[in-house]
Amino acid sequence: MPVDHVSIRTRDGDCRAQVVTPAGQGPWPAVILYMDAGGIRPAMLAMAERLAAAGLVVLLPDLFYRYGPYGPFVPEAVFKGDVRAILGPLMATTGNDKAAADTVAFLAYLDTRDDIAGREIGAVGFCMGGGMALASAGTCPDRFAAVASFHGGNLATDAPTSPHLFAPMLTAEVYIGAAENDGSYPPAMAARLETALTQAGVRFTAETYRAAHGWMMPDFPVYDPAAAERG
Template sequence: MPAHLFTAEAGATAPAIIFYMDAGGIRPATLAMAERLSDAGFVVLLPDIFYRYGPYGPLEPKKVFQGDVRAILGPLMATTGNAKSAEDTDALLAFLDGRSDVQGNKVGAVGFCMGGGMAIAAAGTRPDRFAAVASFHGGNLETEAPDSPHSYAARLDAELYIAVAEGDGSYPPAMAEQLEHALNEAGVSYRSETYPAAHGWMKPDFPVYDETAAERGWREMLAFFRRTLR
């Protein structure tokens, strides 16, 4: 599994965060976001969760959205999922454990779009290792699938921050209600906020990118990880 590592300043130790990408895959905008998170004082590991597919792209979201999105992204997305991504968790943690610049035993996770559910699944797979999970415009967080993110609620020991897109068809109010019910039943500490922006607003190369909402998201994300991981 190819992965990109972004370290803190030379000689410094810092908490680690695993970055779960969106369906657009590894591309300049994804790398820039991981680097920005690292520059804020974290060791960031960005795995390519499409590795089972093989080489691809890099994809340009604006061109993807102008074409047949399902035909372009469908084959890539079919190679992964919450359960398959969760299977990789031990390998990612083992890699971070082998680094002297990673501070502490607990890590964080952040996911965007489909990566939001994967981040939750990873934390539910290894609850002893994840202290915090942030999901931005995550979709399908409560479904009937056996690896639905909400099904990991009882195993979570991490605190969650759930940033929701306004009018998101992949995460409608009824689904949000069911996810929050599962989290409440499991006693999970979480905060959910709806942003006045469209699904994908955090991604600078998406047509729906919203700079004002994105900067708010960055402020919330950094404050959340600084509080939970330090």
């Protein structure tokens, strides 16, 4: 499956990205894949290829580009160590607001391609990327038709950049896939997000999977093949 390595100029620098396209001739609809805190690695590229195989042009940006070179990390090894010490410095370089600002540049890049069908695209995010996908779709509402968050954490907090605050701006249809017993997304937080979406008139579906936080990631110890396939 064709994979292009590109550099996208954002307001904070050059963001490394990969673009995975379906086999054959387009144009095709596009989707931006917002990575988890494990960063860009073979498993993340495999997930992008899975989406491309379904007929989508997939933009996979490295949202840790402000940090500089890193990894790739092996999640199983990271989880055996001090996760905060290893990933914390990278995560500190990005956030919902920065990812949303980056998305303006991502969309401008996609507009230069002749294999993209239409202006409206999709967004899908995993873990930290779930909130980034929601924030980005709320920041550029005229460009996103659908947005999905899988085991996204901290989706409704008191932070000024909390994803639930973008609900009034969302015009995309939203899917929230939550994990059972997820400390980063407890029931009270889920209720707060769903209330915000309902009050804003957003079309959304929220489901809780009988799986652990991170179940979608094929290189995580908690990977659940059946639940991931459903997702």
